[in-house]
Amino acid sequence: QQQVKQSPQSLIVQKGGIPIINCAYENTAFDYFPWYQQFPGKGPALLIAIRPDVSEKKEGRFTISFNKSAKQFSLHIMDSQPGDSATYFCAVSRAGSYQLTFGKGTKLSVIP
Amino acid sequence: DTAVSQTPKYLVTQMGNDKSIKCEQNLGHDTMYWYKQDSKKFLKIMFSYNNKELIINETVPNRFSPKSPDKAHLNLHINSLELGDSAVYFCASSPGFHTQYFGPGTRLTVL
Numbered sequence: 529q530q531q532v533k534q535s536p537q538s539l540i541v542q543k544g545g546i547p548i549i550n551c552a553y554e555n556t557a558f559d560y561f562p563w564y565q566q567f568p569g570k571g572p573a574l575l576i577a578i579r580p581d582v583s584e585k586k587e588g589r590f591t592i593s594f595n596k597s598a599k600q601f602s603l604h605i606m607d608s609q610p611g612d613s614a615t616y617f618c619a620v621s622r623a624g625s626y627q628l629t630f631g632k633g634t635k636l637s638v639i640p
Numbered sequence: 641d642t643a644v645s646q647t648p649k650y651l652v653t654q655m656g657n658d659k660s661i662k663c664e665q666n667l668g669h670d671t672m673y674w675y676k677q678d679s680k681k682f683l684k685i686m687f688s689y690n691n692k693e694l695i696i697n698e699t700v701p702n703r704f705s706p707k708s709p710d711k712a713h714l715n716l717h718i719n720s721l722e723l724g725d726s727a728v729y730f731c732a733s734s735p736g737f738h739t740q741y742f743g744p745g746t747r748l749t750v751l
Contacts, residue, residue, distance in 0.1 A: 560737075560738045562738070562739070566681075569744075569745075570744060570745070571644075571730050571732075571742030571743050571744050571745050572683065572730070572742050573741075573742065574739055574740070574741070577738070577739070615681055617683060621737070621738050623737075624737060625737060626671055626673075626688055626690065626695060626696065626734065626737060627685060627688070627696055628685070628738070628740060629685075630682075630683040630684075632680070632681070632682055633681045633682070633683075635681075
């Protein structure tokens with residue numbers, strides 16, 4: 529059973545648009561929700577992360593929205609740029625756990 | 641000054657061979673990981689070591705054996721390579737729970 533479901537699988541937006549990537553989870557024991565960004569030929573890198581005690585977190589053009597009751601969290605990229613074209617992964621982790629479980633990834637293409 | 645490094649970057653080999661991938665981190669982290677990323681980009685945890693002790697051991701064929709000589713190094717040895725082992729293998733490290741820092745990956749191709 530997939531612990532975190534990510535959608536869409538791929539996304540194409542125009543430069544300046546606001547792509548939104550969604551993740552849903554079932555286990556209420558999860559308490560850490562990061563997003564990772566992976567460029568072709570590179571390893572994933574932490575982009576932004578949120579804990580369940582807040583509903584939103586912003587870092588630059590990247591925002592996580594968190595809905596605890598719906599067990600969903602989303603990544604929004606404001607004023608998207610071609611340089612944001614990458615694969616984005618959500619992940620979940622339990623308190624006291626070293627393990628991250630990743631979603632299946634979303635390939636984002638930002639067209640000039 | 642690379643944080644998490646892996647060697648080699650590319651590895652092409654024949655079925656049935658044995659190969660190793662090396663990983664080193666200079667971040668002073670206690671925990672290291674091996675992930676497999678398949679052709680569909682799915683990232684799957686394989687193993688994790690904390691201070692040289694195995695703490696995560698997912699369902700992986702026993703042809704795969706991790707070895708941690710010290711907490712800055714975690715190597716992956718693969719015996720009797722199969723076509724299905726072709727993938728990108730990532731090493732990662734973390735200072736504690738949650739945040740993980742990934743290496744650049746090793747692309748393994750089994751012919």
